[in-house]
Amino acid sequence: MLDAWIKPKIDWLNAQPFQQTIRYTEWVVPTMQTIHIIAVAFVMTAALIVALRGIELVGTEWSVARWYQRFHASTIAALWVLLGTGTILTLAEPERELLNWVFRTKMVMVVITLVLAHLLGRRLRTLQPGQKAPGGVRLFAVIILLCWIGIACCGRWIAYAG
């Protein structure tokens, strides 16, 4: 049913001159994918370091809250880049993405992960400087990292499944 609703929109998109330009200009998709991956590196490294700091494996000179603060601006910027490049990639090959259950799973996971990351940020902002993060907060950071890994897996599998 969802496919039947989406298909006419894809047909409309495929008929647009700008879509044809994006799709058939040889360098656009690989360049957008490269930028997309670089932005993923910003987001995933931030999640990894915060999670590893949470379980006290790295970066003990700074508190979890300070690490989170260190990565906040770059993560937000990277998320905007991901949105922009992801939109262009979807416009380039709409049927490959929008009719693909892996892509849909990825999008649902992105929304859930962003909500979880927002909640983690709110909780960390209530901590005093240098205060040790409670166990639940640290577990939350690890769950968010696992979510980003799941999203990255979905991203790669869009090319293979659907």
Place this chain on the structure above:
Amino acid sequence: MIDTILDAIAALPIGQYIAEDPVAFPWTETAHVICLVIVFGSILLIDLRLMGLASRDYSVNALTRTILPVTWVAFLGAAITGALLFSSNPHGYWGNFYFKAKMCLLLAAGVNMLVFHFVTQRRAPMDQPGVLPGGARLAGFISAVIWIAVIACGRWIGFTMSPF
């Protein structure tokens, strides 16, 4: 000589398994991308610090002590999964311009790291917060550019050859 080596790699059972199994290649590639993303992201964290663009109140020595173990574990993962992908189609990868460029860039990244470690890091004070001398900032900039090019070449490999 090189053909003999590539033939031997192509005959390895693990390479044939990755080439023939419907999920082995995608999963190996997924693991490779995740490892490479973490290698790049963690190195970039240090590069930005060297360039004085981020974490200036964290000394380089403390930052490398805390981040480099993550980088090395991820690099080991990327090297293993990369070797597995290569074994699935050694002749194809070896004949690909972007694959060779990626290998050259990895070599250049290694040389840059060695120069930084054995020359720059010994000359400049790296155990204090603050902005670093020009040599350290240049090393950070070169490293960031090389790793961005590594990512780009990796993506272009996928667009210029079929996996097997």
